[in-house]
Amino acid sequence: MSAAPDPTVLPLDHLALRGAGDAPALVFKDRTLSYEALNHRLGQLAAWLARVVPEAGARPGARVATWLPKSELACLMPLAAVRAGLVHVPVNPLLKRAQVAHILSDSGARLLISNAARLATLETGDLAAAEVREESAVWAEAEGLEPLGPSAAEPDALAAILYTSGSTGRPKGVMLSHANLWLGAVSVAHYLGVGQADRVLAVLPLAFDYGQNQLLSTWFAGGAVVPLDYLMARDVAKAVERHDVTTLAAVPPLWVQLVELDWPASAAGKLRRLTNSGGALTEPLVRALRARFPAARLFPMYGLTEAFRSTYLDPALVDAHPTSMGKAIPFAEVMVVADDGREAAAGEEGELVHAGPLVAQGYWQDPVRTAERFKPAPAFSRMGGMAVWSGDRVRRDAAGLLHFAGRRDAMIKTSGNRVSPQEVEDAAIATGLVAEAVALGLPDPALGQAIHLVVRAKGDPEAGSAAFQAALARDLPGFMVPRVIHWRSQMPLGPNGKIDRAGLYQELSAAVQQA
CATH class of the missing domain: 3.30.300.30 (ANL, C-terminal domain)
Structure with missing residues (x-):
């Protein structure tokens, strides 16, 4: 791993150009898309979007929403939308009509792409101003179009709005730029050491920042993503074995189920990386993961949608510090701020504050809640600028490792x-x-x-x-x-x-x- 990752920012859709042309980029049960095919298909989807959403050319930044499982279209949309000059609003496929209606209304989405079963659950008035297209019909129209070429979007241009629940009120949309998402992909691919030979099993919802980054960081590294919608933990183990998966990202409840499975040695031995976020690992669970997957490096992490991700723990330190959050990821400055505004001393509890280029642009059309969470970095910050004040309480030990202390809100x-x-x-x-x-x-x-x-x-x-x-x-x-x-x-x-x-x-x- 190099000393520091490259901070150069390109338009997000250029991720489709990172891998070798004939190398696998997306691996489904029945077919595989090479990087050449990935770029061609997203170009056709972008061309279709530019036709269907008039604002794509005349007024860039119109929002388009997807409410889908991990289909090809769902995987391509983060890149296709921005290539068409649009902003992607992914909707968690587990949400139901009331939550979907709120997101469509709040985002002002002009288009919703979903499947027939989900669309049938919506009622009059749920769509706000959005037009509706069924997923299969989209491809029927897009496959004959001349693909759009790579975009020239500015780094600060809005690329996506990810909706996340707050401690109070309805979900709020976090505004993410090309730079936020590109540098997040670079950072994760760098510290995980993902390469062209890796296959990443994508089990988390693509509407989550952590789930979406499975796509983006893998494509930055030129590796292959294996999307999986699973019903049982056993499905995950089978997919690892079937597709020679090297990297698995999950949240603690899924890890609990996975360590309880009777894994074939041939499957467990394929994994080289385990990455955790979305909740702290307990020491017993860390020990169980290390025993179940001895060949895999375990990366505990901490993140928040407003800054994508803040910290990771070096796998070499996991056995000695199983409950630590680690240190700042590349491109992030993570501070512990005491209640009186100074930098907290070692062992002293304070609020985790994140500064740097991964900090999002705020909450969509919500200046009040934006002002509550996005505030100037403390005076002692190296990076300065706008920072995310997480509300989470942490402490930094004498070795510089962070430890979670508690949540200020009621989430x-x-x-x-x-x-x-x-x-x-x-x-x-x-x-x-x-x-x-x-x-x-x-x-x-x-x-x-x-x-x-x-x-x-x-x-x-x-x-x-x-x-x-x-x-x-x-x-x-x-x-x-x-x-x-x-x-x-x-x-x-x-x-x-x-x-x-x-x-x-x-x-x-x-x-x-x-x-």
């Missing part, structure tokens, strides 16, 4: 997904069956955190319980449906007259521990 992290408590609470109230609702994330060995919902019924809770649970299952994605519902005749109030969330959390935590 729930379950199965690798970030869930806004208010979104769950709003869905509960919208059923009309409850008057008050509080969603909390309680520790869970399999999920990281399990969603517990405390509610006060409008009528008889026994009579409405089944209907209430059915309504939540209908209106929320599976990962947002509460695992446990607690019915209360009244909610506890704090000194300020508000619901005592902290008291509820302590009470339920104690009950879970005793169970």
